[in-house]
Amino acid sequence: MASITLQNLVKQYGDGFPAVNDVSIDIEDGEFIILVGPSGCGKSTLLRMIVGLEDITSGDLLIDGKRVNEKAPRDRNLAMVFQNYALYPHLTVFENIAFPLRLAKGKHTDDEIRKLVTDAAKTLELTDHLERKPGNLSGGQRQRVAMGRAIVRQADAFLFDEPLSNLDAKLRGQMRSEISQMQRRLGVTSVYVTHDQTEAMTLGDRVAVLKKGVLQQIASPRELYEQPVNLFVAGFIGSPSMNFLPATLEGNVLKTAVGDIQVTEDKARAAAGKKVVLVGLRPEFFEDASLVEEHKKDLGSTFMAELTHTEWLGNEQYGYINFDPDPEVRELLNSLAAEMDADELRPQIVVTLDAASRIRGGRSAELWLDTRKMHIFDPETGDNLTRDAEAGAALTQEANTARAEEISEAREREASTAGQPV
Structure with missing residues (x-):
């Protein structure tokens, strides 16, 4: 797991327009951060800058304190879950989840790959579907496969780009709950882009609100709701x-x-x-x-x-x-x-x-x-x-404390279930 630090990040295109303008955010190890805002606010661009799919015009991106501006996406050890799932239709669920492991040739034995995939499938309730093709799965199941692929990589952080936008309302609610529980159980640093109010308010430890590439406020959902800055x-x-x-x-x-x-x-x-x-x-x-x-x-x-x-x-x-x-x-x-x-x-x-x-x-x-x-x-x-800034800060601190407790309890339960010492 890792912390992610954004220091005065700017993304400027050829026409001089700053899609991301001087954004600074400190994301703690194990924290779940939501990037939210209207269309064109720069949230997806910012996510792509973190994973390495967009160049950084100026500013610094640090993962665990190390500058990674010039590192290729594969060298940042971050796992991305896309809006369209990005699954291979000709591969089984097992092979789709195993794909990033096989890509790292020679790094994992067949037995290691099988264990990592079956463990991820168990976590995501996909065990009964490992031999099926993505085309025979529901939207929610396909999304779980995409998440499984992120889990087996044992990445330092998960990055989600509007992963639930293709699902119907009922399934979105179910998947929100599953993503939240999974994140707490794994305690993995996560950055999640959405335009959906409910996702932003229910999933995140903190929510960063962007407007025209500029960070307006970052705080717990409750602080944003009760003590908005503008x-x-x-x-x-x-x-x-x-x-x-x-x-x-x-x-x-x-x-x-x-x-x-x-x-x-x-x-x-x-x-x-x-x-x-x-x-x-x-x-x-x-x-x-x-x-x-x-x-x-x-x-x-x-x-x-x-x-x-x-x-x-x-x-x-x-x-x-x-x-x-x-x-x-x-x-x-x-x-x-x-x-x-x-x-x-x-x-x-x-x-x-x-x-x-x-x-x-x-x-x-x-x-x-x-x-x-x-x-x-x-x-x-x-x-x-x-605005009462002091009262607002207290709300966010309360949320931070609750997050630390939830992650600790989730890890204790996981260790207990596995029969390991805590």
């Missing part, structure tokens, strides 16, 4: 997306298109001096006021709003509120949508309501908002004016 990260992470509501400050009250929101003094100070701010509100910050306990109501603010419609999902429901921003704010929302690879950011608020709520579309309703959790952004710079 508008882009706040809008990109989370589904449904964070709501952005233009507001002006009067005293300790934020005047918005859907009503007045009373805020705490620290949030009022953050917005002071700004002509207009954008209030960041996650859908779950809202609730039907009639269902909020009395002692909790004082911890937030209530307001009246008319919902255009609601969507009942069984365990919860979504409500939608339209508002009419001024042209300047509408332009800002459109610009942010373009950066996030979205068609548009509608002047609309999405609220999460309890499944028991009787609020319906077309009627005025009283809503409660937990103002303690709201964020305030500077629309000019995009900065989160209310």
Whole structure:
């Protein structure tokens, strides 16, 4: 296993466009890092630079502290799992998994190859399929074969390039779980590229959010969600997306298109001096006021709003509120949508309501908002004016500690199962 260090990496093409622009990340031994962002943000290019399929324009790439910029891909001892599996259709599952071992001619005996392949197949539940051809396997099984090929190489790190994008939703969920458990069990350093929100939030120890080749924030999924550094990260992470509501400050009250929101003094100070701010509100910050306990109501603010419609999902429901921003704010929302690879950011608020709520579309309703959790952004710079960096760092540290414990426990179980001393 190995640590991977990216020091001010730049990838510039002939036209001068920096696909990756001054990215620095320290990936610890055994860590699972996710690279996420909209199309064209540079995440796949960065992965290819790590494995050696793209030249590095400037900066340094270190594996276990050793500079590898000029090393060929085969000399970096990294295993890549591709989006299209890259399997050989004429070879059996056994031979597909064994292929990198046979490529290293003379390095492994036939008995060693058989043991490595059968062990990997057992780990990935492929034992019954070793004599089949890839064309006779399901998408999920083919993906496991590709992962098996990475495992037998005993590589220092696994690199995944959107490996689940060709699978249907149900199978993606199953494979997410399998990849996560495998990574913990093997404790192997992993870098995983995806555009999928759920994969990013559920798989990674830390998630690196990229925008136009520039690293915006790298942190645990929870820190990204609760303490985003700017508008882009706040809008990109989370589904449904964070709501952005233009507001002006009067005293300790934020005047918005859907009503007045009373805020705490620290949030009022953050917005002071700004002509207009954008209030960041996650859908779950809202609730039907009639269902909020009395002692909790004082911890937030209530307001009246008319919902255009609601969507009942069984365990919860979504409500939608339209508002009419001024042209300047509408332009800002459109610009942010373009950066996030979205068609548009509608002047609309999405609220999460309890499944028991009787609020319906077309009627005025009283809503409660937990103002303690709201964020305030500077629309000019995009900065989160209310970010608590210390609280965010604590969330990531908590995730790091949990990761170390999980890897240790997984290795203990593996050793115990194999009848080896821990």
